[in-house]
Amino acid sequence: MVSAAGSFSRPPRFKPGDRVSVPARAALGHCRTPWYVRGKPGVVAAVHGSFRDPERLAYHRPGLPAQVLYKVRFRQLDVWPSYLAGQADHIEVDIYEPWLEPQP
Amino acid sequence: MPAPKRKTMLRKAAGGRAAHDVGGLAFGPIDRAEHDLALWEKRTDAMQRLLTSPGKRAFTVDGLRRVIEDYGEQAYDRTTYYEKWIRALRNLLVEQDVLTREEIERRMAEVRRKHQTAGRRVVKAKVPW
Amino acid sequence: MHDDDDHHHHHHAGHDHPHPPAQKDHDAAPMGAYEVLEEAVRSLLIEKGILTSGEIAAAVDLMDSRSPALGAKVVARAWVDAAFKKRLIKDTRAALLELGIDIGTIAEFSTVENTPQVHNVIVCTLCSCYPKMLLGIPPAWYKSLAYRSRTVVDPRGVLAEFGVELGREVAVRVHDSTADLRYIVLPMRPKATRGWSEDQLAAIVTRDCMIGTALPTVPSRPARRAAR
Numbered sequence A: 001m002v003s004a005a006g007s008f009s010r011p012p013r014f015k016p017g018d019r020v021s022v023p024a025r026a027a028l029g030h031c032r033t034p035w036y037v038r039g040k041p042g043v044v045a046a047v048h049g050s051f052r053d054p055e056r057l058a059y060h061r062p063g064l065p066a067q068v069l070y071k072v073r074f075r076q077l078d079v080w081p082s083y084l085a086g087q088a089d090h091i092e093v094d095i096y097e098p099w100l101e102p103q104p
Numbered sequence B: 001m002p003a004p005k006r007k008t009m010l011r012k013a014a015g016g017r018a019a020h021d022v023g024g025l026a027f028g029p030i031d032r033a034e035h036d037l038a039l040w041e042k043r044t045d046a047m048q049r050l051l052t053s054p055g056k057r058a059f060t061v062d063g064l065r066r067v068i069e070d071y072g073e074q075a076y077d078r079t080t081y082y083e084k085w086i087r088a089l090r091n092l093l094v095e096q097d098v099l100t101r102e103e104i105e106r107r108m109a110e111v112r113r114k115h116q117t118a119g120r121r122v123v124k125a126k127v128p129w
Numbered sequence C: 001m002h003d004d005d006d007h008h009h010h011h012h013a014g015h016d017h018p019h020p021p022a023q024k025d026h027d028a029a030p031m032g033a034y035e036v037l038e039e040a041v042r043s044l045l046i047e048k049g050i051l052t053s054g055e056i057a058a059a060v061d062l063m064d065s066r067s068p069a070l071g072a073k074v075v076a077r078a079w080v081d082a083a084f085k086k087r088l089i090k091d092t093r094a095a096l097l098e099l100g101i102d103i104g105t106i107a108e109f110s111t112v113e114n115t116p117q118v119h120n121v122i123v124c125t126l127c128s129c130y131p132k133m134l135l136g137i138p139p140a141w142y143k144s145l146a147y148r149s150r151t152v153v154d155p156r157g158v159l160a161e162f163g164v165e166l167g168r169e170v171a172v173r174v175h176d177s178t179a180d181l182r183y184i185v186l187p188m189r190p191k192a193t194r195g196w197s198e199d200q201l202a203a204i205v206t207r208d209c210m211i212g213t214a215l216p217t218v219p220s221r222p223a224r225r226a227a228r
Helices: B039-051 B061-069 B073-078 B081-095 B101-117 C033-047 C053-065 C069-080 C082-090 C092-098 C145-153 C155-161 C198-203 C207-211
Strands: A019-021 A041-051 A067-075 A090-096 C108-113 C118-123 C171-176 C181-186
Touching (some): A041 A090, B039 B081, B081 B101, B081 C033, B101 C033, C069 C082, C069 C181, C069 C198, C069 C207, C082 C108, C082 C181, C092 C108, C108 C118, C118 C155, C118 C181, C145 C155, C145 C171
Parallel strands (some): C118 C171
Antiparallel strands (some): A041 A067
């Protein structure tokens, strides 16, 4: 679903269904990609549209260029080493494009 | 007002996870008691909304979050939601040269004196910068 | 939703009744450092003309006026109107506008639907993002480290603590509100509500149903009139 507020400032890199992963890198300052998905594989569930970059907004910068925001679905089994309940359980996280890579 | 007894869970040692980034940690059972907000908390929320609104744009919510995230685990774990936010508002107002540290400290001393004179007990503790 | 009978006298207890400071007695809760700071900051901002006491008071009143009733109304409409439900899920902002609800520019809203196969639950692990326009202010537990830390890794355990037991055939889907989207759960309509009016339906949609930590329940004797 595309956000009504977000037209795209550049074409999205990913589309729903794409297999992606979150790089296992450290954040520099303010970051909205949680620790628990770093290095984990997921699937793009939706493309939300473009939003100003919070990593820059947090430091009084305008947050441009806007970044494409994705809803990424992870299997709980892929995120937590000892997740025992519900093989079909998932977690969905809204992640900005610079924090996603294509899965090989 | 004594700080609530909350445990701190060390996170920096765990490889760089930031203080606010708590998904997956185990902070214990959930206390489901409902609490009304104090007036000062509602006013903190109000000031935050007004100062980050398109009309004022003193700073962004992202900036407030960033300041809160830099508190360190002890302060982060042991303060309540609005304690974090009023401290962040103060720090960003100083960062943006809207207010100075000195005038805030002076005004706090005046506020304490005013309430003590009116018969209310005022906690001695300060809010760390 | 606040039940006045359950008002807890916590150090954060609200003093919503008009109460000039001079009348506070010596047994009242002592003034904490953060409360002192709030008054200091507010008074300075007002003196410097950056904010006015009127606009602060209006903003406080606005927050006080918000409650889960608006979200419940949206859910009830979705329950009775299948086409609206589809529009709500596809583009929540536009569907809310149909009901006269303008969510403004702070965030986008997204509706996630519970089905017999999927139960949704919302959390913000990084801070406490919450759809305030539809649900009012979040409960303290939603903002707690316990909820924020455990819901992503042990959602079924957290749900069990809230009294929600799900069968193994139901998948749990957790949504972490890490960006500018605010999520609201569209719970399943209980079968025993056949023929109910929208007002009657809205009355059983609690705040926790729309967070995902409760399921709508049908009281054994349904209200014959609208709750309000």
